[in-house]
Amino acid sequence: MKQRQANEPTTLRNTVSDWWDDEWRADEREIDALLADIDGVRGHTRGYDLIGGRLRGEPLATRDLLDSINARLDEIPDAERPGGGKVVSLFAPRHWQNRRVWQGAMAASLFAAVTAVGLTLSTGDRSVVDGEAPMQAAAPTENDRAVMASLNAQGLSGDVSPAALAVNPQQSRVIQASTAPGNGSKLPDWARGRSNSGPNPYVVTHYRVASPELGTTGPEARAATLDRN
């Protein structure tokens, strides 16, 4: 110890003492000097820890783990070490490796995509009157009447309501296919794809089947019409 202290400059020993107490105001050059004598620092920190531990009544026998930690750090592959083995993309600047940067870029891309879709949809059909939902007729159309005629022809008029009898544009029109549970769908053949003449291309039909526990009495068909005008 005396030999080591004799060989060490007082400034280093002073520095270690200040550094240990978080009272060291260093610049980069002083840090370099401290790093240049890690072994000297190590010898003092062990003593300082013992002194402080004894004064505070703490267990004395903590262990110097630096060698064992370094041995394990040596086993870490270069690629997993800080500052070592990094693959820098040729196509992205280095700062793009910063997580926040690319997360922000992804968020901006997503926002731009959503905005683009929204703009496309909002400008797609200018013929629709303001306040009127797309795909919704303002009044029963020829197509609605054709649907009703088809349903009537199959004797279902008592069980169903026309798709677009209501003129209120805010309401969606529902065709109740059947009120009897377990009857299954009684939609016309063309709506089920069995008609030789094929479906009316201007009628879009949706099925919705709900379980009886939810209070629905049977399958229902929902029809929406496109205004051919």
Next chain:
Amino acid sequence: MSAEENDKALVARARKGDRRAFDLLVLKYQHRVQRLLARYIRDPELVFDLAQETFIKAYRALERFRGDSAFYTWVYRIAVNTAKNQLASDARGGYMVSLNSGGSDESDEPMMEPEALRDGRTPEALAATEELKAAIDRAISALPEDLRTALTLREMEGLSYDEIAAVMDCPIGTVRSRIFRAREAIEQSIEPFKGG
């Protein structure tokens, strides 16, 4: 630079691949981390293992240290999480490490001193620890009053140099010098007992 900034400067160097910078951080905080872990884990060997694990994890995660908190706060958090994971793992395994290490809070038997356990539980190690304690006590008692007061205020009360200067009514440079000289004197006295 403040102490926090010193640490952050060392982290920045370690990130660039300077292992000595990380060594310095280990030297500064390894004992505190071990004492922290010893509050959760009674098995001394396991404490050493988990302390190593803590620093390995910290090293691997250096790139993710954002500097929002102090380095030691970050390392302490890693240590606490490591200890908790170990306890959870032990609990799943059907036993607690602390129960296997002798002594419990409910026991009527006097608990063995933790340092005795940590010294390998051999009589020789126990004796060496006692000698070291006695040497430190003697060295502290032999210090001049002003040196002992400055060191005690620093180590026991945790006062900053500024605060000690105010308490002792002297310049901060004098406090710095007194603490340093006190440590030098004690180090010389305990050198033969320090061992590894």
